[in-house]
Amino acid sequence: MRRVFVVGVGMTRVGRRFDKGLGELAAEAIFRAIDDARGARPEALVVGNMMASSLFNQDNLGALVADYAGLRGVAAYHVEAACGSGGHAVVAGYSLVASGLYDVVLVVGVEKMCDYPTSVVTAALAQAADAEHELVYGISFPSLNALVMRLYMKTFGASREALAQWPVRMHEYGSRNPYAQLRFRISVDDVVRSPVIADPIRLLDSSPIGDGAAALVLASEDVARKLSDTPVEVAGVGMATDSVDLSSRMDLLDAPSVRLAAEKAYRMARVSPRDIDVAEVHDAFTVTGLLCLEALGFVERGKAWKEFADGRFGPGDKPSVNLSGGLKARGHPVGATGVYQVAEIAMQLRGDFPGVKAGSPSIGLAANFGGVATQTSVVVLRR
Amino acid sequence: MKVSPARVWRARGSRYRLEGSRCRDCGFTFYPPKPACPKCGSRNVERVQLPPRGRVVTWAVQYTVPEGFRSRAPIVAAIIELENGVRVLGTIVDVDPSEIRDGMTVEAQLRRVAEDGDEGLIVYGLKFVPAPRG
Numbered sequence: 001m002r003r004v005f006v007v008g009v010g011m012t013r014v015g016r017r018f019d020k021g022l023g024e025l026a027a028e029a030i031f032r033a034i035d036d037a038r039g040a041r042p043e044a045l046v047v048g049n050m051m052a053s054s055l056f057n058q059d060n061l062g063a064l065v066a067d068y069a070g071l072r073g074v075a076a077y078h079v080e081a082a083c084g085s086g087g088h089a090v091v092a093g094y095s096l097v098a099s100g101l102y103d104v105v106l107v108v109g110v111e112k113m114c115d116y117p118t119s120v121v122t123a124a125l126a127q128a129a130d131a132e133h134e135l136v137y138g139i140s141f142p143s144l145n146a147l148v149m150r151l152y153m154k155t156f157g158a159s160r161e162a163l164a165q166w167p168v169r170m171h172e173y174g175s176r177n178p179y180a181q182l183r184f185r186i187s188v189d190d191v192v193r194s195p196v197i198a199d200p201i202r203l204l205d206s207s208p209i210g211d212g213a214a215a216l217v218l219a220s221e222d223v224a225r226k227l228s229d230t231p232v233e234v235a236g237v238g239m240a241t242d243s244v245d246l247s248s249r250m251d252l253l254d255a256p257s258v259r260l261a262a263e264k265a266y267r268m269a270r271v272s273p274r275d276i277d278v279a280e281v282h283d284a285f286t287v288t289g290l291l292c293l294e295a296l297g298f299v300e301r302g303k304a305w306k307e308f309a310d311g312r313f314g315p316g317d318k319p320s321v322n323l324s325g326g327l328k329a330r331g332h333p334v335g336a337t338g339v340y341q342v343a344e345i346a347m348q349l350r351g352d353f354p355g356v357k358a359g360s361p362s363i364g365l366a367a368n369f370g371g372v373a374t375q376t377s378v379v380v381l382r383r
Numbered sequence: 384m385k386v387s388p389a390r391v392w393r394a395r396g397s398r399y400r401l402e403g404s405r406c407r408d409c410g411f412t413f414y415p416p417k418p419a420c421p422k423c424g425s426r427n428v429e430r431v432q433l434p435p436r437g438r439v440v441t442w443a444v445q446y447t448v449p450e451g452f453r454s455r456a457p458i459v460a461a462i463i464e465l466e467n468g469v470r471v472l473g474t475i476v477d478v479d480p481s482e483i484r485d486g487m488t489v490e491a492q493l494r495r496v497a498e499d500g501d502e503g504l505i506v507y508g509l510k511f512v513p514a515p516r517g
Contacts, residue, residue, distance in 0.1 A: 123449035132394050133415045136496055136508060137474045138452035139445070143460045146443030147472075151462075154441075154485070198460075199444040199480075246462065247472045248413040248421055252441070 001098040005224035005231035006381065008037025008217035009343035014181035014331030016114040017211035022052055022061070023068030026110040029213035030069040033106065037217040037227045043102040044075040048089030048109035049335035050082050050370075054124040055116060065108060075102070080335070082128035082370030083284060085109065086214070087338025087377030090366075091237045093218050094379075103220045104227075109336030110213040121209055125334070128371045130245040142206055142285065143198040144372050148252050149287040150200050155253060156302040160200070162309040164191035166286040167204045167328050169314075174325025177355030179340075181210045181331030205286040207326075212333035214340040230350040235363070236271070236380035238264025244374050253302075255373035258295035262367065262378045266297075269363075269380040273297035276319040276380075277361030278348045280341035282369050283326040292367055293321065296378070319365070320358040323348070338368030342379055349383040386499040386506055398508040401435060401491050403469055404428045414471045435491040436514055437465035444480040451497065463489055463511055477512045490514040 010032025017025055026047065034040055047065045052058040062076030081088040086109030093107035113121050125141045126134075134144070152158060168188055174180035186204060194203040217227065224231040240260035243249055250256075266272060273296060281296065283289025290304040298319060299307050307313070313321040324330040324344045327337060345364035347353035358364075362383045369376040396402035397415045405412040406420035407427040414433060419426050442461035452458065459475040461483070475489055489511040496508040 117450075118447060119450040119453065122447055123451065126449050130415070133397065134472055135449075136398075136506060137460075137510070138448055138455055138458050138497070139460045139472070139474065140447060140449055140458075142447065143443045143445040143458070144472075146445070147441045147460060147462055150443065151441040195446075196444070197447045199446075201443070243421060245415055245472065247415060247470055248417075249470075250422075252462070 002100055003221045004094050004097045004234045005219055005221065006216050006234065006342070006346040007219045007224050007228035007231050008033040008040060009346050010036055011179045011214040011340060011343055012212055013179045014210040014212035014333055017112070018114065022056060022058060022110055022112055023064050025112065025211060025213045026065045026108050027069040029215040030106060030108050033215035033217050040104050040217045040219065040227050042071060042074055042104050042106035042217065044096055044105045045071055046089045046093040046105065046107045047076065047078045048085035048339055049078060049111060050080060050085050051111060051113070051124045051334065054127060056112070065110070081375045083332070083334040084338060084368050084370030084375050084377060085335035087341065087366065087368030087379065088239065090216065090338060090342050090379055091239055091377050094234050094237055097218050097220050103223045105218045106215060107218060107339060108213060108215040109339030111333035111335040112211045113209045113333060114211050118209065128374070133245055133247065140198060142201050144246055145285040145287060146198040146201040147246065148372065149285065151252055152287050152290065153200065156305065158305040160192055161188055162305050163286050164188040165309040166283065166289055167191050170283065170322060170326045170328035173323050173356045174329025177325050177330055180325045180329050181208055182325070182329045201285055207284045207328050207332035210331040210333050212331060212336045212340070214336050214343050216339060216343055232346040232349045233382045234379060235382040236265040236269030238262060238268065238378045239376065241375045242373060244371060246372060255291045255295040257369065257373050257376040258292055258367060261376040262296045265378040265380045269382065271363055271380060274318070275363050276365045278323065278345060278358035278364040279319040279321050280324060280326070280344055280366045281321060282367055283322060283328050284332055288373070289326065291373065296367060315356055316359050323356040323358055338366065338377060341366035341368055342381070345381050349381055386504045388504065391504060391506055396430060399493060401433045401509055402430050403433045405431045412467065412469050414469055433469055434466040437463040437471070437489060439483060439485060439487045439489060440464050440470065442475065442483050459483060461511065473509060473511050475511045488514040
C-alpha cells in the first residue's frame with residue numbers, strides 16, 4: 001500500500017445554517033479544503049452523511065455534492081455509518097489513495113439537522129438503533145446512552161458531579177475554537193441542573209443539534225509534496241463493529257468496536273496508546289467520551305471519570321483530549337463529525353489549529369463511531 | 384415509522400412471543416433472533432422461547448421522544464436480564480418512573496406499540512410491567 005497524506009482541510013462553523021442546503025454547505029467546506037491544498041484537483045469524492053435520506057429525501061449524494069462543488073465528472077459515492085459516517089468516509093478515501101487507484105481524493109462530511117423540530121431529528125437519529133426491536137418502542141438514541149451512563153455510574157462509583165467535569169471542560173475548549181457551535185463556558189452546577197433529556201442524561205451531557213461540513217484533501221506521497229509544505233501522514237487506520245441492538249451486547253461497559261479499531265490502527269502506525277499526543281474522541285454524550293478513553297487504552301477500565309475529573313487529558317498532557325471542544329461543544333453534525341476530528345488533529349500536528357493548542361504534538365488520533373459504539377473508525381495521524 | 388403487513392408479520396416471533404436464538408454449538412442464547420451466533424459465528428442456531436420474567440439491570444427515563452410517541456412520554460427504557468440470563472432491551476409501563484429500582488422484577492406482556500396514522504395498521508409488541516408477587 002502507498003503512503004497517504006492530508007494536504008488540505010476545510011471546515012464550516014457548526015451551527016444553524018438555514019442559508020444553505022446539503023450540497024451548498026458541503027461545497028463551502030470543500031472549497032476551503034481545496035484552497036488549503038493549493039487548488040488541488042480531486043479525482044474522486046467520498047461523502048460522509050447519515051440523514052440526507054431520512055430528513056431530505058435525498059439519495060445519490062456522491063454525485064449531488066460533486067456537482068455542487070464544481071467537481072462534475074469525478075468518481076463519487078456516499079458512506080453511511082450513522083454518527084460514524086464521517087470517520088468511515090475518511091477511511092474509504094484513504095483506501096482509494098493507498099490502493100493506487102487515485103492520487104488525489106476529497107473527503108467531505110456534511111449534515112443538516114436544524115431545519116426540523118427536535119422530535120423529527122430525534123426520530124431520524126434513532127434510526128441508528130435496531131428498527132425492529134428498539135426504534136419500534138419509541139426508544140431514542142439519548143435513551144440508549146442513558147442506560148449505559150446509569151450502569152457506568154453505579155458500577156464504577158462515579159458521581160453526577162464528577163461526570164459533569166466532562167462537559168464543563170469541553171465548553172471551556174469550545175469557547176476558544178472559532179469553528180465550535182457552543183462558544184460559552186458552563187459550570188458543574190449548570191450541568192446538573194440542565195433539563196433532563198433521558199434520565200440520567202441531561203441537556204448538557206448531550207452533544208447539540210447542528211449543521212456543519214468538514215473536508216479533507218488526501219494525496220499520495222509524490223503529489224502531497226506539491227500540494228502542501230506541511231503534509232500530515234495518515235499513519236494508521238482501523239475499523240470494527242459491534243451489534244446494532246443493545247440487547248445482545250456482551251458487556252455494556254466495554255466498547256469492543258473502539259478497542260478493535262484502535263488495535264488495528266495502532267499496529268498499522270506502529271505506535272501504542274502511550275505515544276498519542278493529541279486525540280479527538282466521540283463524546284456524543286459524557287459517558288461515551290469516558291468509554292472511548294478506556295477502550296482506546298489511554299486509561300484503565302472504570303477509571304476515566306476519575307482521572308478526567310482530577311484534571312488529566314488537558315493541553316500538554318499525553319494525550320490532550322478534545323481540544324476542539326469535542327462533540328459536546330464543537331458540535332456534532334453527525335455524518336460530518338468524523339471529518340471534523342481528522343481535520344482538527346491534522347491542524348494540531350501542523351501547528352495551525354485556531355483554538356486551544358496541544359503544544360507541539362507529533363502523533364494524533366481521531367476516534368469516531370456510529371450508534372452506541374456500534375461501528376467505529378480510528379485514524380492515527382503523524383506529522 | 385413505516386409499517387407494512389409483511390414487516391409486522393415477519394417480526395411476530397420476537398415481538399409477540401419473545402423468541403430468541405440459541406446456538407447449538409456454543410450454547411449462547413440471545414435476543415433478538417439472528418441467523419448466526421454473535422459469539423462463535425456458527426449458523427447452527429435454533430429459535431427458542433425466552434422466559435417472560437426478568438430483573439432490571441439499568442434503565443432510562445426518556446422525556447424527549449421521537450415524533451409519533453409524544454402521547455407516551457415519558458418512556459422508560461430498560462435492559463432486562465431474563466430468568467435464563469438473556470438480556471433484552473425494552474420499555475417498562477404501568478409504573479411511576481420514580482419507583483423503578485435496580486433488580487426490580489418485571490414481566491413481558493403483549494401491548495399496543497404504535498399506530499400507522501388513524502386508519503393504518505396497529506403494531507403490537509412486548510412491554511414489561513412490574514411482576515405480581517409470587
